[in-house]
Amino acid sequence: MRFGVVRFPGSCDDVDALLACQRVPGASAQLLWHGDADLHGVEAVVIPGGFSYGDYLRVGAIARFSPVMESVIRFAEAGGLVLGICNGFQVLCEAGLLPGALLPNVNRRFICRQVNVEVVRARMPFSADMADGEVLSIPVKHTSGRYYAPAAVLESLEADGQIVLRYAHDANPNGSSNDIAGVTNAAGNVFGLMPHPEHAVEPLSGSVDGLKIFTSMAHAHG
Amino acid sequence: MPTVEQAVALGLTPGEYELIVEKIGRQPNAVELAVFSLMWSEHCAYKHSKKLLRSLPTEGPRLALGPGENAGAVDVGDGWVVAFKVESHNHPSAVEPFQGAATGVGGILRDIFAIGARPIAILDSLRFGEPSSPRSRYLLDHAVGGIGHYGNSVGVPTIGGEVYFEGPYEQNCLVNAMALGLARADSLIRSAATGIGNALVLFGASTGRDGIGGASVLASAELGAGDDDKRPTVQVGDPFAEKKLLECSLELLERGLLVALQDLGAAGLSSSSAEMASKGEVGLDVDVARVPLREAGMEPWEIMVSESQERMLCVVEPSQLDELLAVCEKWEVDASAIGAVTDTRALRVFVGDEIVGEMPVPALVDDCPLYDLTVEPPAAGLYPAPPPVLVADASPQEVLLALIAAPNIASRLPLFEQYDSLVQSRTVRRPEQADAAVLALPETPRGIAVSIDGSGRRVACDPYTGAIEAVLECTANLACAGAEPLGLTNCLNFGNPEKPHIAWQLTEAIRGLGDACRAFDVPVVGGNVSLYNESSDGPIYPTPVVGIVGELPDVARAGRSGFTRAGDAVALAGPFAPSLPGSELAKLRGDELPAGLAQIDVAAVRTAQQAIRDAVRAGELSSAHDVAEGGLLVAVAESCLGGAIGATIEVGAGDELMQTLFGESLGSGFVVSGSQDALRRLGERVSLDILGTVGGESLVLTSSELLIDVTLDELRAAHGALAPLFA
Incomplete structure (x- = not known):
């Protein structure tokens, strides 16, 4: 599996994501410069956390127009695996690859906290190595992580099984609708989540649960 | 030509003005006077502290870079060095807390990457008035917001820090930011401009009218009425610009394109160019017409002293x-060659071909007069007694719950959770998991630990012993994490040194720091x-x-502060000699500050800390x-809360019960838990008393009778006292 991790000038967790990908047995990973439309033949794309282009306008609003994102959108439409973490999730929503939007947290503050998330739907491309109902310990760190979608969209997400991760009981840090922590597109090949799985891959950090998302991608790819 | 009155308005004394005239052989023009007024400000020239600072030890076996560069560094093995420095941004934060704190973080980060190190961590040391004051809550909220805004956006984790709330900081809050960076020892870069004919390049943000006179008018004078008018002297930060500047600088360095690198901080282009020229023993020509500006019509002197943020200066062949300009373009960082290295030993300012200022570099950097302080201990009662909030006959349980909820002791998580403590994937101990933050180093099992501390109230009681305690408290924190101290940075926050009692505080504190x-x-x-x-309320606590x-x-094997295992024994270790005067309990009772703290046997404390480590x-x-603050029982309660497990302990009955439970002697006592055998082995190296056992859902204390029985939930509720400040 060859992972590509997008690097915007304001990406913060790009190297963290790169290191997480490299922990997957047999996988390699490289950075993809935002100004370069060439995806260099990678087999999965990770859009990492951070502040892409500063995000002074609206989180992820400008990144969506970058050369690399034009290519990522085509890659996703062709069925390629795309993972958006935190700011990456925000960018994917802005790009229309995922439903909904990420609004400012209910307390309007940045929150950095280890939270429990529950696997709602295992055996998907991004949850292949998980079991339904399994609880993962993964940190969140964001100011705009409150997942929002109109009621009708939420209903169809629930009905179609697009919700992969939910904050565990009493663990919703930001006021997300239906406790949603991570959703896929209808086809299941694009996944966005607010928790940072790349910060739960090293035993010294206290949890390795996040690694399962990266290994799942490798297994899904085959 | 400007007059001596105008020089005084810029913060110089008449005598200093005369000296400038003597040094340059004529009256300075407006550009030159502006540059001199900044370069000879307290903030840039350390004219009231430099002589004292020379008494501090600056040599050590692991020293990689000592004072004099943008940051110091220690050797952490395998060719890696850790650079670090702490710096204040107090007055800007008192005037505009969000931007003041944000740009404080930005400034200290630039100091780190200016020597070629990648910033890997931020810590903050904050002081405000009591949270009962609306102004203090406003300053706290916005300063924390500013730190988070900048640090989180720039991708450097904020891994620790501390905050104290005391009345004397009500009008003059303190915001000190510390940063750490990681570099290969052989890739550090200096700031000395060298190579006659080499180009001087300014890169980063454009230059505007923000922060003009920040170092002189704002940072080097007392705060007073009408300071809201000084808001234009506070800079505005742009962390996205800093992020690009950081990556761009490190790439320039990696490609070997830099002869010298320097950040623009206080006094902007003036001090950065003068410092680079001074270190390299060269001259520099600067053409302000080539400086990219934010607004038209800026005067040459304004361009020279602007403190616009996110700018760097470098020398390139x-x-x-x-190639340098191409790398800047890749990172979307503006760069402009604004001058050249010369052999004139002068800083010459041009507008195009016209010379508008010419100043000998040694006069700017070395010739500012250094003042001897008039030192006199203060009369008693320099600081009013804190208002009492706890009755004198409160029971031990009431005292414990009051202390654990006291602003200086309550959980800091409501602050820390607003900072990204994880980015860069090095964090092994997050805030409140251990007494010190712990980071992993690359390609090795080794790591570093870092702590920042300093209780101003203790220093106000006894500047010499209080300063020693600040060092011992930090080394104690490191010992609990398992770390050996390698190097120290300090930020000396004091009142007006021209007043003899403040000069005494400063002198005694530096003596204590040096001895420790x-x-x-x-x-x-x-x-x-x-x-x-x-x-107008008086001086801050000396901090x-x-x-x-x-x-x-x-x-x-990094240590943890919380109990982890039911059945473990709990012990108090170390030469702990607690006393109540000057303690947090004394503060809650409204006691006057004592004139002096109990002396400390520093050698015995060091031996104990080595044993713990x-x-x-x-x-x-x-x-x-x-x-630390709150004494033994508070430390036990914190270990219960940290591990979410209770403990049952017993202490001897006696007249000194409150002193035993709540007395303080910072850095010399340790609450440890482990097997009976492990504690017995530790007891062979350090005095140690078994207190009881870990377990249960409550903290239970008996002496001759049951004194305390509180559940973890009750403790947790009390400890969360700061959370409502951020609701």
Whole structure:
């Protein structure tokens, strides 16, 4: 599996994501410069956390127009695996690859906290190595992580099984609708989540649960 | 030509003005006077502190870069060095807390990457008035917001810090930011401009009218009425610009394109160019017409002293200029060649071909007069007694719950959760998991630990002993994490040194710092002095803030502060000699500050800290936590809360019960837990009393009778007292 991790000038967790990908047995990973439309033949794309282009306008609003994102959108439409973490999730929503939007947290503050998330739907491309109902310990760190979608969209997400991760009981840090922590597109090949799985891959950090998302991608790819 | 009155308005004394005239052989023009007024300000020239600072030890076996560069550094092995420095941004934060704190973080980060190190961590040391005051809550909320806004956006984790709330900081809050960076020892870069004919390149943000006179008018004078008018002297930060500047600078360095690198901080282009020329013993020509500006019509002197943020200055060989500009373009960082290195030993300012200022570099950098202080201990009652909030006959349980909820002791998580403590994937101990933050180093099992501390109230009681305690508290924190101290940085926050009692505080505190550093063989690698921290209410508590970096051989064995295992024994270790005067309990009772603290046997404390450190490193202890504010029982309660498990302990009955439970002696006592055997082995090296056992859902204390029985939920509720401040 060859992972590509997008690097915007304001990406913060790009190297963290790169290191997480490299922990997957047999996988390699490289950075993809935002100004370069060439995806260099990678087999999965990770859009990492951070502040892409500063995000002074609206989180992820400008990144969506970058050369690399034009290519990522085509890659996703062709069925390629795309993972958006935190700011990456925000960018994917802005790009229309995922439903909904990420609004400012209910307390309007940045929150950095280890939270429990529950696997709602295992055996998907991004949850292949998980079991339904399994609880993962993964940190969140964001100011705009409150997942929002109109009621009708939420209903169809629930009905179609697009919700992969939910904050565990009493663990919703930001006021997300239906406790949603991570959703896929209808086809299941694009996944966005607010928790940072790349910060739960090293035993010294206290949890390795996040690694399962990266290994799942490798297994899904085959 | 400007008059002497105008020089005085810029912060110079008439005598200093005369000296400038003598040094340059004529009256300075407006550009030259503006530059001199900044270069000879307290903030840039340390004219009231430099002589004292020379008494601090600056040599050590692990020193990689001592004072004098943008930051100091220590050797952490395998060719890696850790750079670090703490700096104040007090007066800007008192005037505009969000941007003041944000740009404080930005400034200290630039100091780190200016020497070629990648910033890997931020810590903050904050002081405000009591949270019962609306102004203090406003300052706290916005300063924390500003720190988070900048640090989180720039991708550097904020891994620790501390905050105290005391009345004397009500008008003059303190915001000190510390940063750490990681570099290969052989890739550090200096700031000395060299190579006659080399180009001087300014890169980063454009230059505007923000922060004009920040170092002189704002940072080097007491706060007073009408300071809201000084808001234009506060800079505005742009962390996205800093992020690009950081990556761009490190790429330039990696490609070998830089001869010298320097950040633009206080006094902007003036001090950065003068410092680079001074270190390289060269001259510099600067053409302000080539400086990219934010607004039209800026005067040459404004361009020279602007403190616009996110700018760097470098020296590059002419043949490499194009490649340098290309790297800047890749990172969307504006760059402009604004001058050249000369052999004139002068800083010459041009507008195109016209010369508008010419100043000898040594006059700017070395010739500012250094003042001897008139030193006199203060009369009693310099600081009013704090308002009492606890009755004198409160029971031990009432005292414990009051202390654990006191602003200086309550959980800091409501602040820390607003900072990204994880980015860069090095964090092994997050805030409140251990007494010190712990980071893993690349390609090795080793790691570093870092702590920052300094209780101003204790220093107000006794500047000499209080300053020693600040060092011991930091080294104690490191010992509990299993780390050995390698180097120290400090930020000396004091009042007006021209007043003899403030001069006495400063002199005594520096003497204490020096003695503690020598006793621990820890060099001072750099720091910062912030004076004139006074308002109409009087001076702040004298506040030397100490930051220490240490190393651990095995981060997997980094210590924890919380109890971890039911059935473990709990003990108090160390030469702990608690006393109540000057303690947090004395504050809650509204006691006057004592004139003097109990003396400390520093050598005995060092021996005890070594024993604790060795035990942690050997994996012998389940937890180790130093006894700090609030004394023994608060430390036990914190270990219960940290591990979400209770404890049952017993102390001897006696007249001194309250002193035993709540007395303080910072840095010398440790609450440890582990097996009976492990604690017995530790007891062979350090005095140690078994207190009881870990377990249950409550903290239970008996003496001759049951004194305390509180559930973890009750403790947790009390400890969460700061959360409503951020609701």
